[in-house]
Amino acid sequence: xxxxxxxxxxxxxxxxxxxxxxxxxxxxxxxxxxxxxxxxxxxxxxxxxxxxxxxxxxxxxxxxxxxxxxxxxxxxxxxxxxxxxxxxxxxxxxxxxxxxxxxxxxxxxxxxxxxxxxxxxxxxxxxxxxxxxxxxxxxxxxxxxxxxxxxxxxxxxxxxxxxxxxxxxxxxxxxxxxxxxxxxxxxxxxxxxxxxxxxxxxxxxxxxxxxxxxxxxxxxxxxxxxxxxxxxxxxxxxxxxxxxxxxxxxxxxxxxxxxxxxxxxxxxxxxxxxxxxxxxxxxxxxxxxxxxxxxxxxxxxxxxxxxxxxxxxxxxxxxxxxxxxxxxxxxxxxx
Amino acid sequence: xxxxxxxxxxxxxxxxxxxxxxxxxxxxxxxxxxxxxxxxxxxxxxxxxxxxxxxxxxxxxxxxxxxxxxxxxxxxxxxxxxxxxxxxxxxxxxxxxxxxxxxxxxxxxxxxxxxxxxxxxxxxxxxxxxxxxxxxxxxxxxxxxxxxxxxxxxxxxxxxxxxxxxxxxxxxxxxxxxxxxxxxxxxxxxxxxxxxxxxxxxxxxxxxxxxxxxxxxxxxxxxxxxxxxxxxxxxxxxxxxxxxxxxxxxxxxxxxxxxxxxxxxxxxxxxxxxxxxxxxxxxxxxxxxxxxxxxxxxxxxxxxxxxxxxxxxxxxxxxxxxxxxx
Numbered sequence: 001x002x003x004x005x006x007x008x009x010x011x012x013x014x015x016x017x018x019x020x021x022x023x024x025x026x027x028x029x030x031x032x033x034x035x036x037x038x039x040x041x042x043x044x045x046x047x048x049x050x051x052x053x054x055x056x057x058x059x060x061x062x063x064x065x066x067x068x069x070x071x072x073x074x075x076x077x078x079x080x081x082x083x084x085x086x087x088x089x090x091x092x093x094x095x096x097x098x099x100x101x102x103x104x105x106x107x108x109x110x111x112x113x114x115x116x117x118x119x120x121x122x123x124x125x126x127x128x129x130x131x132x133x134x135x136x137x138x139x140x141x142x143x144x145x146x147x148x149x150x151x152x153x154x155x156x157x158x159x160x161x162x163x164x165x166x167x168x169x170x171x172x173x174x175x176x177x178x179x180x181x182x183x184x185x186x187x188x189x190x191x192x193x194x195x196x197x198x199x200x201x202x203x204x205x206x207x208x209x210x211x212x213x214x215x216x217x218x219x220x221x222x223x224x225x226x227x228x229x230x231x232x233x234x235x236x237x238x239x240x241x242x243x244x245x246x247x248x249x250x251x252x253x254x255x256x257x258x259x260x261x262x263x264x265x266x267x268x269x270x271x272x273x274x275x276x277x278x279x280x281x282x283x284x285x286x287x288x289x290x291x292x293x294x295x296x297x298x299x300x301x302x303x304x305x306x307x308x309x310x311x312x313x314x315x316x317x318x319x320x321x322x323x324x325x326x327x328x329x330x331x332x333x334x335x
Numbered sequence: 336x337x338x339x340x341x342x343x344x345x346x347x348x349x350x351x352x353x354x355x356x357x358x359x360x361x362x363x364x365x366x367x368x369x370x371x372x373x374x375x376x377x378x379x380x381x382x383x384x385x386x387x388x389x390x391x392x393x394x395x396x397x398x399x400x401x402x403x404x405x406x407x408x409x410x411x412x413x414x415x416x417x418x419x420x421x422x423x424x425x426x427x428x429x430x431x432x433x434x435x436x437x438x439x440x441x442x443x444x445x446x447x448x449x450x451x452x453x454x455x456x457x458x459x460x461x462x463x464x465x466x467x468x469x470x471x472x473x474x475x476x477x478x479x480x481x482x483x484x485x486x487x488x489x490x491x492x493x494x495x496x497x498x499x500x501x502x503x504x505x506x507x508x509x510x511x512x513x514x515x516x517x518x519x520x521x522x523x524x525x526x527x528x529x530x531x532x533x534x535x536x537x538x539x540x541x542x543x544x545x546x547x548x549x550x551x552x553x554x555x556x557x558x559x560x561x562x563x564x565x566x567x568x569x570x571x572x573x574x575x576x577x578x579x580x581x582x583x584x585x586x587x588x589x590x591x592x593x594x595x596x597x598x599x600x601x602x603x604x605x606x607x608x609x610x611x612x613x614x615x616x617x618x619x620x621x622x623x624x625x626x627x628x629x630x631x632x633x634x635x636x637x638x639x640x641x642x643x644x645x646x647x648x649x650x651x652x653x654x655x656x657x658x659x660x661x
Binding site: 015018019022026154162163174274276291296303315 | 596
């Protein structure tokens with residue numbers, strides 16, 4: 001298992017380098033010019049100087065190499081400096097945003113907590129709802145509960161977040177006035193009242209995100225439980241005279257969780273991608289919203305870094321899913 | 336001697352079923368039979384057919400121009416609002432109301448549906464063509480397998496939504512200047528969706544082809560000298576059609592949602608060119624006063640995707656010979 005994990009981790013490096021190259025070339029092909037917003041009165045030679053100051057004068061491979069160095073060598077040094085107070089990265093160039101002229105990673109680090117809070121809560125809520133419903137639907141297959149559950153998760157599957165978002169805002173924020181429609185990111189939790197406000201403003205975005213994840217996980221859990229319920233070991237467990245509770249909860253659920261856990265891990269990056277739309281609707285200033293604004297502002301270093309962060313998430317969670325599968329299921333042997 | 340021979344003849348006669356109990360059924364008849372049992376799938380298929388026909392024929396029946404501005408008849412409410420609010424500005428000449436510039440919402444919905452459905456169907460077709468091509472090539476030619484599948488894995492680990500956003504925003508200008516604002520965007524979005532969503536289909540098709548090509552009928556075809564391309568066309572493709580159909584339904588739903596999401600985020604079609612996602616996005620800013628402008632396109636998208644998903648569910652059951660006939 002350890003060898004397998006190490007091999008996968010080593011293989012992830014060329015994958016990530018290839019992905020970064022693909023994104024970089026895509027951005028290079030783009031016709032946008034960061035000087036497009038500069039007033040026309042600025043003479044062309046000054047504009048050319050400004051372009052070169054942004055590092056645009058050099059050939060593509062030099063630019064890519066410099067980005068690699070900044071991303072994988074300088075940024076980790078900055079992180080070490082931050083934690084241990086050392087001075088490795090002093091005076092070294094970091095990836096600079098064209099919008100704010102400040103290091104991209106500093107902005108990303110400011111934005112990540114908001115995304116993590118919303119996405120993380122939504123995921124936990126979705127898991128807590130989806131798994132019991134999935135298990136019970138499978139246990140009572142074709143019952144009213146199962147049919148209703150299937151129908152509801154089909155709907156959750158089909159309604160896109162950019163529709164559920166406005167819909168929930170109209171119902172809960174406009175008509176009922178129970179919840180705020182905009183996520184206030186500068187809000188600080190200091191006491192019980194401010195905690196309640198934080199909770200209230202998280203409800204809507206979390207609901208929108210959780211609805212989709214719940215629908216998906218519920219289907220997986222149901223299918224996986226159904227597969228296990230007909231197995232011989234279940235009959236044996238019942239024949240031994242175990243209580244139905246024990247048979248289902250201790251035997252069936254534990255075995256059917258194996259594929260579901262990997263699906264949960266595999267879906268994490270997708271949720272981050274899907275959170276882009278939810279963040280735009282509820283004005284959560286997380287990394288998804290950052291990506292959208294950077295795109296519209298033609299801020300290529302920011303777009304590059306953010307897209308690459310999404311790619312890292314995908315690669316890392318793919319490895320986690322595969323390794324988890326091997327750890328949980330002793331029948332799976334990778335070596 | 337004669338007796339025994341007569342006996343044998345009679346035994347054979349008794350054993351042989353001259354007339355089969357049931358008339359022979361073809362595979363597609365069985366599939367249709369199983370498909371009809373899945374109520375959701377039949378409804379889904381019916382609704383998909385209905386909405387596709389509606390957006391094709393609709394603009395000829397409801398002939399109001401979607402772009403026509405009628406500032407006197409602006410901000411009209413749908414006709415059903417009159418049920419509980421007699422003073423509301425309603426009228427049968429605009430059954431679904433009008434927007435802030437007096438454009439008829441029903442006409443816009445039909446026109447927008449045309450674009451959304453066209454993007455969905457075309458992007459799905461492109462996805463299937465690329466996916467099937469890569470899958471069959473990788474499954475059939477062992478030399479291409481490793482390279483193509485590594486490539487598929489790589490593309491699978493690309494962050495699709497961010498990359499789509501990046502590509503659409505950055506390449507909008509050159510395509511729009513070449514093919515016009517609508518045509519350029521159309522090619523762009525169909526292309527992007529096609530290029531970024533073929534991987535699952537390719538994997539499924541490859542798996543099927545890997546198993547199929549070891550079967551006897553492929554060996555027989557090869558031993559009478561059939562060329563590789565003929566084996567693929569006559570023997571492999573007809574046999575992988577069922578998984579392709581199932582993933583096509585998923586692809587259609589995903590394409591419609593992606594197009595609407597792009598329009599919603601403001602990187603889709605130009606603003607005077609209605610699609611369902613665009614109509615929804617434009618209406619969000621005034622949804623307190625006019626909730627129907629968000630609801631109607633939203634419901635159109637959701638119902639279409641829901642029906643496509645149900646259709647896929649039914650097709651999966653109907654095309655799986657292990658489930659069929661139970």
